[in-house]
Amino acid sequence: MGAPGLVAETVWNKMESTRSVSPFYIFRLHFLFGKNMERATRIVDQRGVKRISGEPSGRFVFQVVGESRRLEEYLCFPERYCACYSFFYDIVSRGDQLFCKHQLAARLGAALGVCINVKVSDEQLAELLAKL
Numbered sequence: 001m002g003a004p005g006l007v008a009e010t011v012w013n014k015m016e017s018t019r020s021v022s023p024f025y026i027f028r029l030h031f032l033f034g035k036n037m038e039r040a041t042r043i044v045d046q047r048g049v050k051r052i053s054g055e056p057s058g059r060f061v062f063q064v065v066g067e068s069r070r071l072e073e074y075l076c077f078p079e080r081y082c083a084c085y086s087f088f089y090d091i092v093s094r095g096d097q098l099f100c101k102h103q104l105a106a107r108l109g110a111a112l113g114v115c116i117n118v119k120v121s122d123e124q125l126a127e128l129l130a131k132l
């Protein structure tokens with residue numbers, strides 16, 4: 001995970017335990033993730049993060065809007081994957097970033113408990129994931 005990942009994980013855990021964000025936390029995350037963190041906070045502020053949960057399994061995936069506001073929605077797993085172009089270009093191919101803005105928005109929304117929760121059947125969740 002590396003030092004930046006460990007620092008970020010500590011901040012995420014503190015935010016999750018308190019369900020709050022302080023300027024100190026945002027400063028740390030902005031220092032680590034730069035413009036992607038700024039963009040992620042805008043997405044969260046605009047209520048652009050959905051947590052889609054399958055029932056009865058409880059498995060879930062996040063669906064995050066793009067910056068063009070509701071024109072694109074990307075499925076993502078905050079710690080591992082996003083279906084957006086930036087994930088493949090900046091993270092996988094070039095290794096310039098640790099996470100894309102959608103992954104950061106999903107993580108921030110989950111940490112603060114402000115995601116829009118959507119419940120679907122396990123079959124519907126499987127169909128959604130099959131499109132990846």
